[in-house]
Amino acid sequence: MTTKTISVLQDLLATNKQAAAAIRQELSSRGILCINLLSSPGSGKTTLLESLADRLRGRYRMAVIEGDIETERDAERIRAKGIPAWQITTGGACHLEARMIGRVLSHVPAAIDFLFIENVGNLVCPASYDLGEDLRCVLLSSPEGDDKPAKYPQAFLSADCLILTKADLVPYLPFDPAKAAAEALSIKPGLRIFTVSALRGDGVDELAAYFAEALERLRSARA
Ligand SMILES: Nc1nc2c(ncn2[C@@H]2O[C@H](COP(=O)(O)OP(=O)(O)O)[C@@H](O)[C@H]2O)c(=O)[nH]1
Numbered sequence: 001m002t003t004k005t006i007s008v009l010q011d012l013l014a015t016n017k018q019a020a021a022a023i024r025q026e027l028s029s030r031g032i033l034c035i036n037l038l039s040s041p042g043s044g045k046t047t048l049l050e051s052l053a054d055r056l057r058g059r060y061r062m063a064v065i066e067g068d069i070e071t072e073r074d075a076e077r078i079r080a081k082g083i084p085a086w087q088i089t090t091g092g093a094c095h096l097e098a099r100m101i102g103r104v105l106s107h108v109p110a111a112i113d114f115l116f117i118e119n120v121g122n123l124v125c126p127a128s129y130d131l132g133e134d135l136r137c138v139l140l141s142s143p144e145g146d147d148k149p150a151k152y153p154q155a156f157l158s159a160d161c162l163i164l165t166k167a168d169l170v171p172y173l174p175f176d177p178a179k180a181a182a183e184a185l186s187i188k189p190g191l192r193i194f195t196v197s198a199l200r201g202d203g204v205d206e207l208a209a210y211f212a213e214a215l216e217r218l219r220s221a222r223a
């Protein structure tokens with residue numbers, strides 16, 4: 001019984017990987033960099049996207065795919081910034097899968113630079129599902145505690161960058177950013193780490209520059 005369950009999951013993940021590879025191929029042929037944001041609920045994904053929308057405006061074009069179990073709320077917040085956004089409601093599923101992204105892809109305008117995907121708030125299974133992204137960013141907010149990387153290692157191991165969010169709250173909390181960073185680096189050596197306060201805008205330009213460099217690399221590899 002156990003063996004069967006594992007092989008079904010492996011099939012699911014293999015099928016997901018194929019769909020993700022097709023998405024990555026399609027987006028890179030269009031010169032679009034895709035970024036998957038992963039974190040527990042409330043760590044500041046949507047607020048960060050709102051802040052990025054303000055900072056990228058006039059220089060880069062972005063679009064957002066929002067994943068939630070229910071409601072259109074996050075897509076509405078992004079659209080209020082004048083950014084195209086599509087909401088995927090999973091109706092209970094606790095992660096996005098590549099085929100869900102695939103269904104939205106034909107709506108994504110050709111003339112954009114960045115496609116952000118906000119995954120369902122969950123630090124566990126989204127880590128196992130490739131969505132065809134070029135960069136995976138895991139967010140950890142200061143109220144969540146600096147002990148989380150070792151408790152949810154797959155999310156940190158599979159990420160390209162760690163974004164420590166809500167930096168403005170650090171003075172009021174027993175959160176040690178150096179400890180969180182060191183723990184994440186012990187899981188994933190070389191992980192890029194950014195510290196931001198999306199509410200104040202601190203650190204968001206540095207993150208935007210990192211995305212812009214990755215976009216340049218994608219486009220020069222294509223040329
Ligand atoms: N103090 C502070 N609060 C923040 C920051 N970013 C987000 N929040 C708050 O955290 C809550 C959850 O943010 P949200 O972006 O919806 O998180 P999500 O569920 O990961 O998309 C909201 O009340 C935000 O206003 C920040 O940089 N500093």
Ligand SMILES: [Mg+2]
Pocket residue numbers: 045046047074118
């Ligand atoms: Mg959100």
Ligand SMILES: [Zn+2]
Pocket residue numbers: 093094095122125126
């Ligand atoms: Zn899940």
